[in-house]
Amino acid sequence: MLIDTHAHLNAPEFAEDRDEVISRARENGVSTVINIGFNRETIPTCLELAERYEFIYAVIGWHPQDAKDMTDADLEWIAELTRHPKVVGLGEMGLDYYWDTSPKDVQAEVFRKQIRLARELKLPIVIHNRDAHEDVIKILREEKAEEVGGVMHCFSGSWETAKLALEMNFYISFGGPLTFKNAKKPKEVAVQVPLDRLLVETDCPYLTPHPYRGKRNESGYVRLVAEEMANLRGLPYEEMIQITGDNAQRLFRLPARS
Template sequence: MLVDSHAHLDDKRFDNDREDLIKNLRENNIEFIINPGADLKTSRKAVKLAKENENIYAAVGVHPHDAGDMDENTIAELKKLAKEEKVVAIGEIGLDYYYDNSPREIQKKWFKEQIKLAKELDLPIIIHDRDAHEDTYNILKEENDEKLRGIMHCYQSSLEMSKQFIELGFFISLAGPVTFKNAKTPKEVASGVSLDNLLIETDSPYLTPHPYRGKRNEPKHVKHVAQMIADLKGISIEEVIQKTNQNAKKIFGIK
């Protein structure tokens, strides 16, 4: 059974068939998925989906795109949501210097505040890092202690930098881009990072893997990510599935 460690089933692109898709998860060999929030509204939706469905768990957090809308009340509500049943992480949080939808100093401020919340609640964090690798690493290093842990979601940086994140207690999560024909760096990461430190995800409905690029992504496509990692490492897909499943249960505290 596969684990999709990051999917946004609350997204409006699933409005027409969400119930059927969730009902068919087991049929498609998906044991469970983690559904992270990106703001308060989607965090509430993630919690609701997790409560209603046995094979969905939630994370709550505010994405860097919306960091400019945050204040202390936001943190207070995230704290309340994070104590709900089946919330297993704070996320997705982090830095995005590609779009810069929020000023960078504001992004950094609320990234740090959400890290502190996760440590207070003893939860892992799910990190969005786009074109902000150095600042992301420096903040994590600054905040590093025995409680800091988490996932580098849809990892996009180098193999060398992945080792630095792993040293800080983070798993490297690979998504659809590792299957793209010209994706040199994700393939290097998949080959070079030990299975002990890898997770797999879809980031549905985004980043659809080959051969379904251009269509809506779904959790069932996570098997293509697993297959590519297996091919690159020269091992069986069963080995990749078993280990990434164990890793997901370990980091999210799911028995």
């Protein structure tokens, strides 16, 4: 019933013990993982994992940090791969103004192309947004992203930004930073998002939750995020994972869980 809606289990950080990490996730109650492939190197390995494990699904797309490397052929390749039965969304896509690895105008162009593809394929989109809240919302609106909706992954913006995303048919997902003692803004937003739009994630191997902050993140640690969310919302843990699990199942059109 516990769904990690954003993971990178194919990352090199798991090369030595990937199977053990996945086993620990299952032991921690994780029923489903949405794994992300975001460039030429990670998309194939993301699909391999989804094929190997029944409970792992794939989202594929092009990360804004790699935007300068994407060609029209890459976009066509992604479109073809969405025929794979385990692909449930497009992404992660968006804007990243923190890491200066691709020009902003190139990021925007690649972002727009992927939204258009998602609308054509009728697939939800996974948004990466770092220090670019205003421009992300602007592009989503201009490209009519509300037609497919999606998720604002590892949300770090204000409640005002969250409201704009909610109006465009998006879910709001929270990861490890929600558990940090000094994470005032995420906690304030998390208690205001409608329960039927909440998701939890790890973004592993990054953004590890307390008390493991500073160490490698694992998909099984999504339990800590869900526990913090339950505490903030004043709900039992089991109810919270039911709510967020149902939301993830609805967004990504996952098979019914037993």
